[in-house]
Amino acid sequence: MENSSQSAQVPNGGENSRPIDKLTGFEVNERFERLSQKLDVFNRASWDEGIRSAKVREFFESYFTDLAKFRPVEGFTHRDFALRNASWYVADFTADMFEATDDRKEGFLDTYTMLRPGASVPPPEQTPERNASDVKRAAKFLGADLVGICELDERWVYTHNFSRMKLEEKPLALPEGLGWVVVIANEMDRGAIETVPSALSGSATGQGYSRDIIALLSLTAFIQNLGYRAVASLNDTALSIPLAIQAGLGEYGRHGLLITREFGPRVRIAKxxxxxxxxxxxxASFGVRQFCEVCGKCARSCPPKAIPFGxxxxxxxxxxxxxxVRKWTVEPEKCFKFWTNQGTDCSICIRVCPYNKDYSKLVYRIGRWLSGTGLRKLMAWLDDLLGYGKRRSPKSWWGRS
Amino acid sequence: MENSSQSAQVPNGGENSRPIDKLTGFEVNERFERLSQKLDVFNRASWDEGIRSAKVREFFESYFTDLAKFRPVEGFTHRDFALRNASWYVADFTADMFEATDDRKEGFLDTYTMLRPGASVPPPEQTPERNASDVKRAAKFLGADLVGICELDERWVYTHNFSRMKLEEKPLALPEGLGWVVVIANEMDRGAIETVPSALSGSATGQGYSRDIIALLSLTAFIQNLGYRAVASLNDTALSIPLAIQAGLGEYGRHGLLITREFGPRVRIAKxxxxxxxxxxxxASFGVRQFCEVCGKCARSCPPKAIPFGxxxxxxxxxxxxxxVRKWTVEPEKCFKFWTNQGTDCSICIRVCPYNKDYSKLVYRIGRWLSGTGLRKLMAWLDDLLGYGKRRSPKSWWGRS
Structure with a gap:
C-alpha cells in the first residue's frame, strides 16, 4: 500500500477522461455512461420490485406518520423519532411544496429560486475573480460551512430526472448555458452521529439537509440578485460528490463519501x-486515498457489508x-435494506471513519496530518486502539433528563 | 444614578402588575392596556396616513424588486443590496406563502406547523422537567443560539391580529390553552452589523430572521411530534421582548431592545x-438596567433621536x-422614518451598544462583569475612549475583492 503513487496515475479513458481526473483520482474509461436519476436507490424504491417492499414503504412513511414506529429501545424512543422527523421539517416542506403541482421532489429547488425576480443585469465591476470571492463570502454568511467552485462536468449530470408521480424518466430540467457549479457543504452534528444506530442519529441527516437548503436557497437568491441565472439543487440533477471533489471540498473515501478536511465525512452537500x-x-489532496487503502475500518464496521474491502x-x-469508473463502489441495495430493516437511516461508516474528528482541536489536526504521511498505517491502528468511533448512548446525548 | 436600587422596587400596579415584574423591571400600572398588532409601526405603514408615504412603499418594495435602489455609495452598492435581499429569502418565502390564501403575513407560521400531523399523545415518561430539558436540547440542535421558557403572560399578547389584505383588525388566531412559551433567539452577524449604516448590515437582520425561522419551525415540529400542541410565531401575536426577558434570555436596554449575556442586543427573537x-x-440580571442609566451611547448615536436620554x-x-408601563420607550415613527429615508433598516443602536461584543473572548467577559459593578461609569467612558462601536467599511467586510 505504500506504493500507492498509482493513485496519481490515471489511465487514459479516451474521450470520457478529463485532465481533472488526475487530481480527483477517478479513473474513467471508454465504457463510461452517465446515470439516470431513475437508478438512484431511493427512486428505485418507487418502481423496482427488487427494492420496493412493505418495509420500504413503512420506512418512508415513518418520517411523516404519527411516529408509530418508535419502540422502547434506547435511541429509538418516541423523543428520538420526534427529533429525527423535526430535523427533516424544513427539508420536507421545501421538497414537497411543489410535488403536487410540478411533479418535483427530492430537492430540485428551482421553483423556489424563481419566486423572486433577480436583477436584470450584473454590475460592471463583477469580474470572475470578484464573483468567486463575493459568492464565497456570501455563502459563509448565509450559512454554508464549506464552499467551492468547479466548472460544470456533464459526466456527473443525470441523463434524466425522474417523475415520482408517473414513475418514469422525464427530461432533465437544467437550463442550457449554466457552465459553473458552486458546491456547498454543511456539517452534520457530531454528537448525534456518535449515537448511530439510532433514530436520533437520523436527526443529524435531516438537520444537515435543512441547513444546506437554507444556505442554498439564500445563496441562489444572492447570485440572481447580482444579475445572473442560478438553479439550486440538492440530490437531484447531478451527482454531488464528484462535483464537490472537483470544487476542492475534499477527497473520495472508501465508503463512497466525500471526506472533507474540516469535518471528515460528516457533511451534507448541495450545489x-x-x-x-x-x-x-x-x-486538493491531504492523503485520504492512501489512508483509506490501509484503513478499511468502515468496510469492517458496515453491518450489511455494503462497503468494499479491496x-x-x-x-x-x-x-x-x-x-x-474505477473507484471504491458501495452496494446501495445492501445499504438501503439495512436502513429499512432498522427503521431509520444508518451512518455507521461516518461514525467510525477516522476522519470523523473534531478538528477544532489541535491534537486531531496533527493526527490528520500524520494520517497523510508514511505513518498512516500506525495512525489507523491507533484509531482503533484508542477506541475512537465507538457508539455513544443516545440517552447521554439528551442530557440529564 | 448610583442609587438605582429603585429598579428593584416596582410599585404596585393593581391587577395589571405581576410578581415577575419585580425581576424584569417593567413597572405596569392601572392605566395599562394591551396593544393591537394594528398599531405596530410596520402595520401602520399600510393604513396610517401619518406613516404611509411613497418612500415607505419604495422601502418595502426594495426588498423584492430588481434592486433599483442601489447606488454607487459604499455599503449601498448592487452587491450589498443583493446580499441583503438574499438574506431575507427564507423569511420572505415562509411569511408570504400563505398571504394570498389565508391573509397571513409577518411570520405567523402556524400554517406551516400544521402541515404535518404530530403525535396523538405524549409518551408517559415526559414530565415537565424532562420536557423542559428535551425542548432546550432540541432547540440548540435545531439551530437556536438561545432558548428559554416562561409562562404565557397575556399582557404581552396582542388584542388582535391585523389583516394586511383588508387593512383591519382580525381576531387573534392563537388557540386557547397554550399556557407556555418557548422563546428562542439567534445571533445576528457581528461583522455585517459593524457596517451600519449600509444595505449590507440589513443582511444581518434578514439572516437572523431566516435562522430563527428554521429553528422555530423545526422545534415546533419536535413539540408536536412529542404529542403536544404548538404554534410558531415570529413578530406577530405577542410582543417578543418582554416574553424573552421573562424567559431569562436577557434584560431590557435603553434602546428598547433585549440585551443578552451572550450577544448583547445583536439577536432576533421568535417564540x-x-x-x-x-x-x-x-x-436574570447582569446589571444592564444600571449600566444603561449611566451610558446612553445609543441615545447619543441615534440620528433621528428616537431613543430617550432620561x-x-x-x-x-x-x-x-x-x-x-414605565420603561425606556423609543419613538418608532422617528426610527422607521430614518429607515425609509436611507432605503434599508438601521441598526446603529445595536452597533454602538457597549454590550455588542464578541463574548467568546475573555477580555469582553471581564468587561461585561465590570459593567455590572460600581465601575460601570468608567466602563461606559472607556468604551467610547477605546473607539468601540465605530463603523467598519462595508468593502472590508466583503474582503479582498
Whole structure:
C-alpha cells in the first residue's frame, strides 16, 4: 500500500477522461455512461420490485406518520423519532411544496429560486475573480460551512430526472448555458452521529439537509440578485460528490463519501448551477486515498457489508452505480435494506471513519496530518486502539433528563 | 444614578402588575392596556396616513424588486443590496406563502406547523422537567443560539391580529390553552452589523430572521411530534421582548431592545406557544438596567433621536407604544422614518451598544462583569475612549475583492 503513487496515475479513458481526473483520482474509461436519476436507490424504491417492499414503504412513511414506529429501545424512543422527523421539517416542506403541482421532489429547488425576480443585469465591476470571492463570502454568511467552485462536468449530470408521480424518466430540467457549479457543504452534528444506530442519529441527516437548503436557497437568491441565472439543487440533477471533489471540498473515501478536511465525512452537500463567470478551485489532496487503502475500518464496521474491502475497481456492482469508473463502489441495495430493516437511516461508516474528528482541536489536526504521511498505517491502528468511533448512548446525548 | 436600587422596587400596579415584574423591571400600572398588532409601526405603514408615504412603499418594495435602489455609495452598492435581499429569502418565502390564501403575513407560521400531523399523545415518561430539558436540547440542535421558557403572560399578547389584505383588525388566531412559551433567539452577524449604516448590515437582520425561522419551525415540529400542541410565531401575536426577558434570555436596554449575556442586543427573537407542560426559567440580571442609566451611547448615536436620554417613563409616546408601563420607550415613527429615508433598516443602536461584543473572548467577559459593578461609569467612558462601536467599511467586510 505504500506504493500507492498509482493513485496519481490515471489511465487514459479516451474521450470520457478529463485532465481533472488526475487530481480527483477517478479513473474513467471508454465504457463510461452517465446515470439516470431513475437508478438512484431511493427512486428505485418507487418502481423496482427488487427494492420496493412493505418495509420500504413503512420506512418512508415513518418520517411523516404519527411516529408509530418508535419502540422502547434506547435511541429509538418516541423523543428520538420526534427529533429525527423535526430535523427533516424544513427539508420536507421545501421538497414537497411543489410535488403536487410540478411533479418535483427530492430537492430540485428551482421553483423556489424563481419566486423572486433577480436583477436584470450584473454590475460592471463583477469580474470572475470578484464573483468567486463575493459568492464565497456570501455563502459563509448565509450559512454554508464549506464552499467551492468547479466548472460544470456533464459526466456527473443525470441523463434524466425522474417523475415520482408517473414513475418514469422525464427530461432533465437544467437550463442550457449554466457552465459553473458552486458546491456547498454543511456539517452534520457530531454528537448525534456518535449515537448511530439510532433514530436520533437520523436527526443529524435531516438537520444537515435543512441547513444546506437554507444556505442554498439564500445563496441562489444572492447570485440572481447580482444579475445572473442560478438553479439550486440538492440530490437531484447531478451527482454531488464528484462535483464537490472537483470544487476542492475534499477527497473520495472508501465508503463512497466525500471526506472533507474540516469535518471528515460528516457533511451534507448541495450545489448551484449558474452562468455567473467564476474561477474554479482545485481538487486538493491531504492523503485520504492512501489512508483509506490501509484503513478499511468502515468496510469492517458496515453491518450489511455494503462497503468494499479491496482496491478500487471498475463498476457497476448494481444498476445504481456508475459504469466505466474505477473507484471504491458501495452496494446501495445492501445499504438501503439495512436502513429499512432498522427503521431509520444508518451512518455507521461516518461514525467510525477516522476522519470523523473534531478538528477544532489541535491534537486531531496533527493526527490528520500524520494520517497523510508514511505513518498512516500506525495512525489507523491507533484509531482503533484508542477506541475512537465507538457508539455513544443516545440517552447521554439528551442530557440529564 | 448610583442609587438605582429603585429598579428593584416596582410599585404596585393593581391587577395589571405581576410578581415577575419585580425581576424584569417593567413597572405596569392601572392605566395599562394591551396593544393591537394594528398599531405596530410596520402595520401602520399600510393604513396610517401619518406613516404611509411613497418612500415607505419604495422601502418595502426594495426588498423584492430588481434592486433599483442601489447606488454607487459604499455599503449601498448592487452587491450589498443583493446580499441583503438574499438574506431575507427564507423569511420572505415562509411569511408570504400563505398571504394570498389565508391573509397571513409577518411570520405567523402556524400554517406551516400544521402541515404535518404530530403525535396523538405524549409518551408517559415526559414530565415537565424532562420536557423542559428535551425542548432546550432540541432547540440548540435545531439551530437556536438561545432558548428559554416562561409562562404565557397575556399582557404581552396582542388584542388582535391585523389583516394586511383588508387593512383591519382580525381576531387573534392563537388557540386557547397554550399556557407556555418557548422563546428562542439567534445571533445576528457581528461583522455585517459593524457596517451600519449600509444595505449590507440589513443582511444581518434578514439572516437572523431566516435562522430563527428554521429553528422555530423545526422545534415546533419536535413539540408536536412529542404529542403536544404548538404554534410558531415570529413578530406577530405577542410582543417578543418582554416574553424573552421573562424567559431569562436577557434584560431590557435603553434602546428598547433585549440585551443578552451572550450577544448583547445583536439577536432576533421568535417564540412558540404550547400546551406542553414545562418549567419556567427565571429572569436574570447582569446589571444592564444600571449600566444603561449611566451610558446612553445609543441615545447619543441615534440620528433621528428616537431613543430617550432620561429615566424610564410611562408611555405611550405614540400609539405604537404600550400604555401604562414605565420603561425606556423609543419613538418608532422617528426610527422607521430614518429607515425609509436611507432605503434599508438601521441598526446603529445595536452597533454602538457597549454590550455588542464578541463574548467568546475573555477580555469582553471581564468587561461585561465590570459593567455590572460600581465601575460601570468608567466602563461606559472607556468604551467610547477605546473607539468601540465605530463603523467598519462595508468593502472590508466583503474582503479582498
Amino acid at each position: 448551484i448551477f449558474t452562468d455567473m463567470p467564476l474561477v474554479a478551485d482545485k481538487p 482496491d478500487p475497481e471498475e463498476g457497476p456492482l448494481t444498476i445504481s452505480n456508475l459504469k466505466g | 412558540i406557544f404550547t400546551d406542553m407542560p414545562l418549567v419556567a426559567d427565571k429572569p 429615566d424610564p417613563e410611562e408611555g405611550p409616546l405614540t400609539i405604537s407604544n404600550l400604555k401604562g
